[in-house]
Amino acid sequence: MESVLSRYRNLIILVGVLFAQVLGLAVQVKRTSDTQETRLIRVWTVSAVTPFEKAIVWFRHSTYNVWHNYMYLRGVRQENRDLKAEIERLRIEHVRLQEDAEQARRLQALLAFKEEYISQTLAAQVIGATGSESSRAIFIDKGSKDGLDHDMPVVTADGVVGKVLQVYKSTALVLLLNDQTSGVGAILEKSRVQGVAKGTATGELVLDRVMSDEAVQPGENVLTSGGDRIFPKGLPLGTVTKVTPGSEVFLNIRIKPSANLARLEEVLVITKKEEKQAVAEGTPSTRAADVLAQRLPSVPDKHAVDASKTDQAPKPAPEAATTAPKPNTPGTASQSKPAPKINPAVPPRPEGVSAQQQRTPAIKTTSSQPEAGATLVERSAKPATAQPATQTGAPPQ
Amino acid sequence: MLHHNSVPITYTSGEQVEVYRFSVPVTIAVPLVAVFLQAYLPLHFHFFSIFDLPLLVTIFFAMARRSQVAGLLTGGIIGLLQDSLTHQPIGIYGIAKTIVGYSASSLGIRLDVENAGARFLVVLVFYTLHQIIYILVARGLVRLTLAWNWQHEVGSALANAFLGVFLFFLLDRFKQRA
Numbered sequence: 001m002e003s004v005l006s007r008y009r010n011l012i013i014l015v016g017v018l019f020a021q022v023l024g025l026a027v028q029v030k031r032t033s034d035t036q037e038t039r040l041i042r043v044w045t046v047s048a049v050t051p052f053e054k055a056i057v058w059f060r061h062s063t064y065n066v067w068h069n070y071m072y073l074r075g076v077r078q079e080n081r082d083l084k085a086e087i088e089r090l091r092i093e094h095v096r097l098q099e100d101a102e103q104a105r106r107l108q109a110l111l112a113f114k115e116e117y118i119s120q121t122l123a124a125q126v127i128g129a130t131g132s133e134s135s136r137a138i139f140i141d142k143g144s145k146d147g148l149d150h151d152m153p154v155v156t157a158d159g160v161v162g163k164v165l166q167v168y169k170s171t172a173l174v175l176l177l178n179d180q181t182s183g184v185g186a187i188l189e190k191s192r193v194q195g196v197a198k199g200t201a202t203g204e205l206v207l208d209r210v211m212s213d214e215a216v217q218p219g220e221n222v223l224t225s226g227g228d229r230i231f232p233k234g235l236p237l238g239t240v241t242k243v244t245p246g247s248e249v250f251l252n253i254r255i256k257p258s259a260n261l262a263r264l265e266e267v268l269v270i271t272k273k274e275e276k277q278a279v280a281e282g283t284p285s286t287r288a289a290d291v292l293a294q295r296l297p298s299v300p301d302k303h304a305v306d307a308s309k310t311d312q313a314p315k316p317a318p319e320a321a322t323t324a325p326k327p328n329t330p331g332t333a334s335q336s337k338p339a340p341k342i343n344p345a346v347p348p349r350p351e352g353v354s355a356q357q358q359r360t361p362a363i364k365t366t367s368s369q370p371e372a373g374a375t376l377v378e379r380s381a382k383p384a385t386a387q388p389a390t391q392t393g394a395p396p397q
Numbered sequence: 398m399l400h401h402n403s404v405p406i407t408y409t410s411g412e413q414v415e416v417y418r419f420s421v422p423v424t425i426a427v428p429l430v431a432v433f434l435q436a437y438l439p440l441h442f443h444f445f446s447i448f449d450l451p452l453l454v455t456i457f458f459a460m461a462r463r464s465q466v467a468g469l470l471t472g473g474i475i476g477l478l479q480d481s482l483t484h485q486p487i488g489i490y491g492i493a494k495t496i497v498g499y500s501a502s503s504l505g506i507r508l509d510v511e512n513a514g515a516r517f518l519v520v521l522v523f524y525t526l527h528q529i530i531y532i533l534v535a536r537g538l539v540r541l542t543l544a545w546n547w548q549h550e551v552g553s554a555l556a557n558a559f560l561g562v563f564l565f566f567l568l569d570r571f572k573q574r575a
Contacts (some may be wrong), residue, residue, distance in 0.1 A: 010465040016497050017473050021495065025538050030487035045481035047528040049433050056437065066465050128482075131435035132490075134535065134543055135483035139436075167486050173484055180542060181484070201544035262443045 043168060046139070050171045053127040054141055071095050109386035118232055120272035121176060124154075126264045127171070136179035136203060137162075138264060143170040153270040159258025160184065160224060161267050172269075178205045179236070185227030186237055188220050197222065197237050197255060205238060207253035214251065216243050222255055232273055249303050405474040415509070417572040427568065428454055428475045436482050447553040449524065451475045453561045455494050456523050459501035460510060468505075472498020474486050493530040499521050507525035513562050523531050524554045 007013070124140035140149055146168045152164040152175045162182060166173040175182050177260060178199040186207055191361040194208040220240045226233030238255035248251045419427075433448040439446040441525040455475050461467030476494030480487040501523055504510070510519055528550055 008497075013466055014495070017469055017495055018492055021473070021491045022538065023533075025486050025488040025492075028488070029539055038449075041477060041487060042481045045432075045478050047437060049482065118416065129438045129440045129446075130483045131432070131437075131439060131446070131479065132483050132485075132542065134531075135485050137484050138440070139482075149545060179484075202540055202546070233503065264440075266427050270480050326415055328413075 018297070042166070042286060046168050046171060046173075050127060050139060050141075050168075057125055057127050057141070058303075117274050118270050118272075119237070119274045120270070121155075122148070122266045122271050124172075124267050124269055126267060128387045129183060130173075133179075133203070134201070136176040136182075136199065137165065138174050138176065140172050140174055140267060140269070142269065143168045145169055145171050147271055148172050149271075153231045153235075154267050155235060155270065156264065156267055157262065159238065160231060161259050161261065161264060163230055174267070178203050178261055179256055183228070184231055184237065185225040186222050187225035187233075188240070189223055190220055191215060191217075192231065193384055194225050194227065195252075197254070205255040205257050207255055209249065210251045212245055212249055212251050215242060216253055218243060232270070234301065329391060400568060415573040416463050418575045419458070419571055419573065420476055422570045424458075425550075426443035427458075427571070428471070428478065432475070432482070436484070447549075447556050448560055449480045449527070449553075450560075450564075451490075451558055452497065452524065452527055453477050453492065453520065453557065453564050454568075455498050456520060456561070456567050459498045460519070462537050462559075463502055463505040465502045465506070468498035469500025470498070472496070485535075485541065489531060489534050489539060492534050495529055497527050500526065513566075516562050516565050517558045520558040521554050524557045525550070528553075528575045551556050 026376045036373055046311065055346050123140060124142040124146075126138050127141050128139040140154075146166050148164055150164055150167060160177060162174045162179070163173040164172050176199070177184060180199045180201050182199045184197045185194070185203040188207075191214065193210055193214045193216060195207040198206055198208050200206055207216075210216060218240050222237040222240060224233055224235040224237055236258040238257040241256045242252075242254040244252045269393060275290040353376040406411075428451065431454040435448070435450045455468075455472040458471045463470065466555075473491050473495035475498075476491035477487060479490040483490075501519075504519070508515075510516055532543050532545055535543050
């Protein structure tokens, strides 16, 4: 007996080690809430690896900053001028979006519509990946001590990235959209067809559960539907690239993710959402024309005169403004101002509606270029999508 | 005693093979660095995800030490470390690398593989074995629907074999005769 044991000692150890691991796997598979409990070995490994990743990321950024902030300053003046012009353009775009959001909110208030808003986000740096092709996830440099928790949505300016899966003290593991275990409630922007955006084994993103009789066109945008109760409604997920008939009653729809999941550096974690009814009341706020009057001295200060006149005798909005009719909402003031002449497409906004109550600009804004004045006149009449805003730190009203 | 530049793959008896050992810092640091690089580099060089540095290190240590127990334990530990960084159940890489570690050391006992061509072939074979075991465990025990793409796997195996040749010559510097 002893000789048999000593003869097959190595084989017995191999079988023993394999058996222990299989047993461990079986226990983990049986547990349904494995992600809620972090294994000690994970904590140890992550604690051993992530500090080096953080150090390298810090070193890389420091070197980059030293070079770009102190040494390589060529063209900074021109860049500064360009950025100022861009800020001007964005301010005006911001006000326009506020107007659109205001109108939507008034309509929502009419319908007693409840919507989920992003009220707080946390910026995080991507410090590592899993290193496995079958596990598409990334590590970020924020963890439980920064207030992160399971299932918090993670986004970039371009769109949804994924959700927080495991939280450690100073780091967290984010499951990417294109992982095969990932799933997000999705809706097509134009056709309003709903489905589930899922990752595949090869790392592609597909829209599942869309019946084959639905008309889905390549190029259509896919947004979050909010149905999964994790991602707020209206965040960009991607664009339909290919539609083919599936094997069953569903279509095979491939999506190109909006966010570049292969090159992530900084992300935003949505740490707080609020579900509240739309409110269309508040204090007066800045209007597009006011911003223009401040920023563009060439614009005649006619608005103030017009406004004082309209306070006494309200006038109907110009014809162009009727493209976006003002609803007769309860709670909104009956005194309405005409839309500023410089931009007849901006719908009139009733008194007492606060732009400060609006959420901050949507995550993604259009990036058509240059002149502020030209942007205002030539702005598209495309309706704003219901994109929640990213207001860092400040809760919505 | 075998000389390095004798025959690419030589059948030897247990007494003939040269056994190597490694210092404690190397034993700990090299696998950790491999796991770290595997997690960090694909973030900036996406193509790097086709490589499996921890597997290459497992094969190297197992073949140099020529001990089956040391080989399977090295493979098991490195695999579990790799599993810990993923979101999947711990043990998939662990099982695959345990078997590879055991097999590589078993091969190391019988063959002296010091030649670049031989190393290339060995890594090619063990990478394929590793992927097959990984897929089987993931599908059979964890019910993961992993895709098997021959084209991709052959490409990855070749890439790992090339990298393995260079890496093994680099790691040869840490060898100490037992």
